[in-house]
């Protein structure tokens with residue numbers, strides 16, 4: 001396939017209703033941390049962008065969104081071309097300037113504190129990270145608690161940033177400043193807003 | 204679908220929806236914090252709940268069932284107009300039954316029936332800033348929230364006690380969300396404050412003129428501000444609903460005649476009608492009254 005075809009094709013077939021569907025999945029996930037929410041494949045972007053991460057991008061990004069992409073995505077002309085054509089986003093090379101971050105390789109991503117936590121007066125001016133992962137059947141389980149969780153919630157993403165528990169404790173300690181995470185698997189997503197606490201980890 | 208072709212789905216253009224959706228996700232992540240957004244002109248005046256309407260428009264989809272209440276009723280002009288608006292611009296199913304709704308837009312009340320997980324309650328908020336009457340400057344109230352400087356708010360409530368012997372604030376009674384942000388529950392009576400605490404439903408608040416969106420996720424702590432020696436109390440009513448006999452629901456006084464006769468009935472009309480349909484009767488229900496004559 002020629003790369004310009006890759007760029008111009010693969011967007012939402014119904015931009016209005018597809019975006020509404022993906023947004024409701026995101027809102028459901030953010031309001032119920034750790035809940036696994038199903039979303040069918042609505043976009044067909046060039047690799048390494050995944051269908052779900054691209055759907056989230058098409059739902060939330062536009063020219064008012066400054067986005068940092070990791071090297072595998074930013075180094076692909078087809079990926080950046082697809083994102084620009086289908087969303088109109090602004091790309092940045094500086095994680096601390098990003099409204100959103102798109103991360104294809106969670107193992108090598110920058111630390112959470114390299115992104116923007118907002119200010120104490122405007123904690124909403126922070127980075128929302130979108131992490132592409134395989135799914136939610138990982139070997140390690142985090143037991144979550146906090147707003148949106150009735151008692152506790154078991155959460156087993158296939159991939160986590162390095163030293164995640166320590167990084168998340170630091171993120172939680174900065175509240176109300178902080179970053180929020182969206183995990184995009186294959187046809188399933190989940191979120192960890194900055195309010196979520198990790199009660200314990202189980203192997 | 205031909206009628207819909209002349210409108211954007213749910214009226215708002217996609218760029219506006221994206222901006223509001225981003226604000227909603229941030230609001231959920233920072234419970235009780237007021238996220239600024241670029242409020243749009245809506246085809247209705249500000250007093251009609253344009254903030255709530257914009258939030259509903261950004262959230263709503265073809266699978267939703269919408270209920271709109273004003274005071275506790277589905278049949279007031281404001282509620283009827285907003286419901287008709289969304290039927291026209293989103294072709295959405297509507298209902299008056301709390302249990303059947305996926306989204307409930309409200310101006311003054313939280314339904315009496317326990318809300319369920321998965322339901323979304325959208326509040327139309329006129330004044331989102333609980334500290335505004337203490338400090339008119341936005342830059343200052345923002346600092347007060349940042350520093351958790353809520354002493355003035357306690358002083359205001361304590362002045363009530365000094366003057367009236369109890370906290371006299373009955374509407375828009377301030378709450379603290381998840382131990383952090385002081386939030387205005389909008390013009391709901393304080394009677395409804397306890398329903399916000401650990402609600403299984405997602406609560407979204409939209410203020411159109413003031414351009415703010417805030418949220419309370421499900422299962423989140425919402426505590427009404429009070430004092431050890433003057434704990435928070437809700438209004439109680441000395442009599443049950445005259446139509447359905449409910450005790451412990453919020454009642455409105457309804458004038459019956461020009462001789463000063465009146466009765467107290469549930470402000471939540473769906474709750475009251477549902478109880479009557481299930482055979483519950485109050486002292487002035489039509490058939491009870493007949494039987495008594």
Ligand SMILES: [Zn+2]
Nearest residue numbers: 444447469475
């Ligand atoms: Zn009643």
